[in-house]
Amino acid sequence: MHTVDPSVLAPGESHALTLAPDLGTPVEVPCTVVRGGREGPTVLVTAGVHGAEYASIEAATRVARLDPATVRGTVIVLPVANPPAFFARSIYVNPLDGKNLNRVFPGSAGGTFAERLAFWLTHEWFARADALIDLHGGDMIESLTPFSIVAAGHAPSLALAEAFGLPLLVESGGRGMKYAAATELGVPAVLAEASGQGLWPEAEVERLVHGVRRALQHLDVLDGTPEPAPVRRLATFAWLRAEERGLWRPSVSGGDGVREGQEIGVLSDLHGTVLRRVVAPQDGVVLFAVESLAITEGDPLVGIGA
């Protein structure tokens, strides 16, 4: 099955499906459609765009177990949106073409695997949804403090992120990213991040599940009103990248506060000779920090929100 039309599925039931989209390479994508017994919006919840962000994937599998009797409208969950990356335990990129899926949206029908997957996700899924919740986290080599990202100035997406309730919120451009492509199609979207380093601690998984439930309340899919949560908005999100390959020894982790000019890590060559002392370009909070000793030219090192 290439895709599914939720309207043909029985209302008041949950349907676990395995999709086999025609992307030029055989791939099976798990999908759960939770069709409520009452009319309402269609909300798409995705995870696993990055295959090793495990807290988000685990959270999505729990969201897929929503009781249809509590749902107004339809909740569609794709908990492992990029199966080749998941099974390869791949960091950042899809193993079939070396591309970062969350940099190629809205994708291309005749492109490489990641571009075709992006095209399918765009046109078969979130273009037909009323809202998109895309779950992420720090990748296998990244520590991270929970935050969300929305397209700058898009009021319905900002409201969705405020409802999700992660403590920090970045407004960004996000070219090629799923939330940005959704917003361009007029679909409110939030990218929510928690945990990292290949870990899925219960508290972080439940943080994401709780956030999705709050967002679904905001969208009137679930009963109730989310309690106001303190959300601090950040205007900038600076990414520092490695200018050379070598050894990276960070001195900060996700969640640390930094001051402008503070050393946040040292890049050395493979003999241990210091190439560069990396300093914070601004005061702010470390949203993610790469904790891998091995670093290649162009790799992200630290992301600082301010």
Ligand SMILES: [Zn+2]
């Ligand atoms: Zn991610």
